[in-house]
Amino acid sequence: MDAHLLEVRDEVFRRNPGETEFHQAVNEVFDTLAPLSARHPEYTDAAILQRICEPERQIIFRVPWMDDAGNVQINRGFRVEFNSALGPYKGGLRFHPSVYLGIVKFLGFEQIFKNALTGMPIGGGKGGSDFDPRGRSDNEVMRFCQSFMTELYRHIGEYTDVPAGDMGVGTREIGYLFGQYKRITNRYESGVLTGKGTGWGGSLVRPEATGYGAVLFTQEMLKTRGQSFDGQRVVISGSGNVAINAIEKAQELGAKVVTASDSGGYVVDEAGIDVELLRQIKEVERGRISDYADRRGASVHYVSEGNVWDVDCTVALPSATQNELDDKAARRLVESGLIAVAEGANMPCTSEAASIFQEANVLFGPGKAANAGGVATSALEMQQNASRDAWSFEYTEQRLTDIMVGIHDRCFETADKYGMPGNYVAGANISGFKKVADAMLAQGLI
Template identity: 80%
Template structure:
């Protein structure tokens, strides 16, 4: 690795101790940048690397709320506004017990480059809380969201920072957050949050966008080998919004999606996942994959614990959480004949797993490219809010498809240009980095 990259990497580790996910995200990008520094020495001279690894602003705050028993509960809230060179900070909010500063910074750092790849005028940020909405009543979730927004509102705005949903933050949570923002500010500022309901400023296709986008990216990768999703055996990890919509889109293109999962186990359904039933169990009843298996009947087998990747597939879409697919899982998939892997979640594959896929010649789509459809459609939602307009499902899906095809082609062309043909990791990292670095250079030392 270039000495400058090593020096900056080591300084990131020193200044951000214990934040292992953030360290991993930085190293993953830095591993691609040596040829960029050779071609663009001005980035080195202007300390672009040092600046891009340091958030513009980090906000940590207390979130007190009262549960249904009248007991006061305390959680911690975060918003890391990482880089605004291309536009207002943009990135989701995650409500999950695992959330701490290192997770939020890793997600925010990834978001810088993901957002740049879309070609839309949005910067990178991320936020969330260690609050767990699972098992909470609607009233408890509402009180938490109102308390969370009571602090967050002063840091966000359509020209400043535009949050959205992530794990644990769906339409219900966005609604409570937006209502409190409107109440505090006395403004109907639709563009301050994305992922809203379609009757109050939301965009059609936004709920489907991340899942649809990752499948569209896979389809473009397969085309480079004169293949398609039609007839492929597909595994999708997770069973949340991204996973469900990835399953639906893959099936619409002729794939047989035979497995999905939650944190307790996975289901193998050789006749194909029943998407309407899965939506009912997960989105309406907020149930588990065990409930799906019981309702589905004899065609579905529930496997508690274990690894979903043991089911074998020609296409694998990890859509659950970070570092869920390790080296052993990658070897299992390679042995089963996997042709393509695309990340629907943020950094779900470990570095060792990615290396195994690439050495085996497996097409690999990194999350910052493959799952950029969600934030791209959020930017389309912002466009509609700014013009007080509302687009049809067909028009918005067409725009999403154009963006995902462009992301794929730009990554492929950049990888070729910098001497790593077919390496979408290199292509995504360099293309996103150069877009942001050029803007930072133009705007001076800020």
């Protein structure tokens, strides 16, 4: 990182104390911008850098609601509208106890460049709450979502800010949020939220899109070395939406996925994960990964509170949460014969782990590129809502495939152009940053 970039980065850190995840995201981008700065200093002028790191709007609000026992509960809600140079703010809502402003800003900052890489006209934003839907009844989740939307509705709209789901926010939560928005505004504004049910404005392939997209991106990386998913031994973390659909698509392409995990532990299934059983337990019954082990039989080994990255593999798809794969795990995976990693979650590899993979010549797809399939299909959902149309599964999946191939190619070609061949982190950061900076320069000082 050159002195100019370092100076601006340090000022961002000073102005945002204690937000370690946001610092990590900013540092990862700045660390790759020196070649762009050398060729095009106008892109890394302090005014552009400072503005791109400062959200256009940060909203924090109280969310009061009543639980089933009649007790009043108070949570905190967030929406960070980070950058609208390319289009309305677009990014998910996360409901999880770990959510605080630094997490939301980290996710929103990543979202700016992720959305730019898709080629779709969407800006970057993110939001959520420290509410934990796990263990809550449907009525409690509904009351929370209604209270949350009672404040959020005044800040969103199909041409302003379009939230979606993220960790802890699935079709159930989006349904309650959308119902309250419709109730308050007296408008059936389908495009205000994405991730809706397919019977009332949602898009086919949206539930599968992030997991499918991560696998499609990995397949393109493997092709650059004359390989494919066929015959690969794959370790995937998590057992939520992203992980389940990544397992399904990887096995469809010929891989054997041997793991899934949750906060209680992980399973190793040497016969290959049974996707339908896992989907039934996690999405229908809202059960635990230990239930999968109990019902799958002798082929499964369950490890409570263990680290899924202790399992040998040739391809790793971390799909649970940020910073789940550290330097120690990265070294062990490299020694076991790892050839490719793609981030299904948002920055699940620590910066040290990412460096180890790159130094070992392991193909490494950063989250802002590899997991962009979800937001890309959200943008396709917005298109369908705007035209009062609904596309087939096959057509929408082909659009997703084309977008993910395009993202891969932009990252690969940009890295090569700026003298860092095969460095997908640099390619993604420079390509996304340049697209946003071009729009900001064109629109003036705002």
